[in-house]
């Protein structure tokens with residue numbers, strides 16, 4: 001059995017891997033999912049239960065159900081995987097189909113009265129970002145399941161199937177970012193997160209992204225009053241191989257304090273000091289994107305004399321935030337201790353001017369305005385102070401990573 005699981009989806013081309021979101025799951029994570037659903041199997045004494053994986057791939061999850069004597073269903077878009085699935089269950093239980101179309105229990109021959117458990121590693125990808133690069137097609141799904149991310153469509157499909165329990169992997173960002181959480185629509189209204197274990201995306205055998213991001217092994221139960229975002233903010237996520245918890249509300253971030261978007265229609269578009277900062281969604285994109293720019297840019301936030309220190313802070317954060325488990329923080333907005341920054345504005349201003357090329361090449365009269373505003377004498381003073389400042393803010397920024 002073991003050698004049935006190839007390390008890489010080697011029947012696919014690079015383009016197909018992106019299109020199908022085909023990142024295959026390591027055995028350890030599969031076992032974790034199975035251990036989470038075991039209690040339901042036992043509770044129902046293995047009777048009247050159907051276990052479905054609607055993005056079955058090689059069937060690594062369902063294979064674990066083989067010796068458990070439960071009814072299984074495998075659905076998979078990629079017909080080339082049929083030989084693998086046939087080794088796990090008989091033809092009647094295999095559906096080579098788009099699992100997001102005409103979604104109903106009837107489609108997968110699941111009785112309305114069965115206790116339905118959905119497991120698996122559904123594909124996810126933001127069609128808007130990858131699509132631009134031309135590798136990915138748009139999502140074909142029932143109207144009520146449509147979303148720009150395939151993974152969110154899959155979660156909504158579980159609600160449409162009225163699954164009693166859902167235990168799948170999905171990016172942590174689906175639920176910890178409020179805008180994404182709201183896109184879950186009826187899924188969040190009908191399901192409650194019961195258990196959640198975070199692991200890094202780098203654990204997948206094949207990932208094209210260089211920056212690892214947090215993935216969640218999520219166990220949901222169907223309930224009458226669902227979850228509010230506040231429930232997620234307080235949720236105590238476990239972290240694989242670490243004896244620590246990830247609690248969203250325990251982090252202080254720049255949200256509501258530092259603007260991260262380019263100006264909207266009626267907002268000021270030109271900076272009084274000719275400076276702009278590349279927009280960002282979260283720590284991962286802050287670290288990846290450009291920083292200060294000296295010309296207006298469609299992705300440029302307007303930096304002004306009075307908010308310059310905040311962007312100087314982001315620049316320092318970008319350069320110095322290198323904690324041990326950086327991947328864990330990737331989906332959060334930059335971390336901050338606002339009191340510290342308000343008290344040490346000049347530290348960050350000096351650090352940024354010393355280390356950023358765009359700032360160093362600023363017209364002398366503009367630099368002078370910044371110096372005057374922040375009470376800095378001249379560049380020589382910065383040179384003199386910089387080594388002790390650098391040490392202190394480095395220590396401070398690292399101290400924000402509490403896990």
Ligand SMILES: C[S@@+](CC[C@H](N)C(=O)[O-])C[C@H]1O[C@@H](n2cnc3c(N)ncnc32)[C@H](O)[C@@H]1O
Nearest residue numbers: 020022023024025055056057076077098099121
């Ligand atoms: C992330 S892989 C996971 C496969 C398997 N569960 C595993 O971990 O080894 C996602 C799988 O979903 C399949 N898939 C993608 N879109 C699908 C769709 N709309 N309907 C059914 N299967 C789909 C892909 O072909 C791929 O095999």
